Amino acid sequence: MTIFAMLTSKVTGTVDTPDIDDTTSFWRWDFAWEVLPEMLRSFIQVTLLVTVVGTLIAVVLGLAIAILIRVLPRPLAWFITWVANFIRMTPIVVQLLVVFYGFVWMEPMTIALLVYGVHYSTYMSEVYRAGIDSVPTGQWEATTALSMPATRVWSRVIIPQALRSTVPSLGNYAISMFKDTPFLIAISVMEMVTTALEIGGFTYRYIETITIAGLIFLVASYLTAVLVNRLEKRLAYKH
């Protein structure tokens, strides 16, 4: 019987006794193969989706925060800075729980995308801030000398130069968001690790599922790190 059938049989109530007679063997390859598709499915449907959409939200929102802090008058900028600090310095688990219990009409998946996106945008805004600060003062002065409008200054001069240096850090935050997705267990989204535990609950076999979950994380974050490295080299200024 496949694991998927077992998971659905929970709903329909037709539980066959799962094949758990073989308790002597430590690691069972056949079991590992059986659970792999289910794990990969939750990996793609939840873990990857949250990481990709969350990163997109964080990249855009983070840039908006960084620019707003530069552009807005002092008290407003100060306010936004502290709100961002507050979000950055409090646990994402508690934030997930706040939205989960506070906005019960929201789908858990929507909550996940929103909370991960907003939480990491506060990290990314710091990266952008450093990137914006690293643009030489001469560039700002040149835009003044050319009397460029503010929108043009940002979109054509400052942001293109600021972005290049930020790519590696943004990539690293995307990887760390990816490794934070198992925290979704707190709002019972069927993420990969939660799926692993669920399967373990049916079959009393945890070793294969949790180990596979760890390996998938290891491989995926390693591949992403290599990708980020390549991107970093390609974007670097050629001297």
Add this chain to the structure above:
Amino acid sequence: MDYLDALSMHASRLWEGLLLTLQLTIVSGILAFIVAVVLGLMAGSTKKLLRFPARIIVEFFRGTSLLVQLMWLFYVLPLFGPSLDAMLVGIFALTLNYGAYGAEAVRASMTSVPQSQWEATIALSMSWQHKIRRVIFPQAWALMLPSLTNLWVHLLKGSSIVYIIGMSEFTFELLQLRRTTDWFFALAVVGLVVYFLIALALTQLMRLLEVRAKHRLGRGPSLKEILSPMPPKPSVADETPKPHVTGGSR
């Protein structure tokens, strides 16, 4: 005031949960620092025999997620090894995960100590211990403190998930408080604010350490001067020798 009633009813349990969270944060923080220094020194070593295992350990614990490590220690380790209680599992997982991140910070700051300092220790034929303890580490220490601070705050935030393996730490008690009050008060007001205050305290504490570390390297004022209510003496800045004041004005 229902909120105050509920709060006073839950106060003792919330306090215990808070103490557990603080214990986790401080004990794992210190252990993670030790792990980070050992692994960081190994990873920064010139010997392949030391560097290679350290790199594998660091990449392994950085690459697999914290929750996976928690679950693995909690569910899988008892199958062939000791079955640890939840507290030990929490401490181990937090230590190894953040220790591996810290190792990268330690290694990176050791390599950013100027090359001339390393060369000077060779020229003076210092022993390895002497060189690391007296020359390289004090300088690297000032460099690594900001990232260690960040990691410590991350560790505090990461500790909020260990209620999943059945520990009644602060987040768990918050969820209990939510049952008698509501989400806004329990989670948003009490929960987030308390976590924020702890994180703020940690960062301020580490900032003091950073001031001290910099002062011992001859940069910046001492802790006493910063903490004293007296206004800083104007003469202090003049008395400290300015390094490399050569050439014309800037």
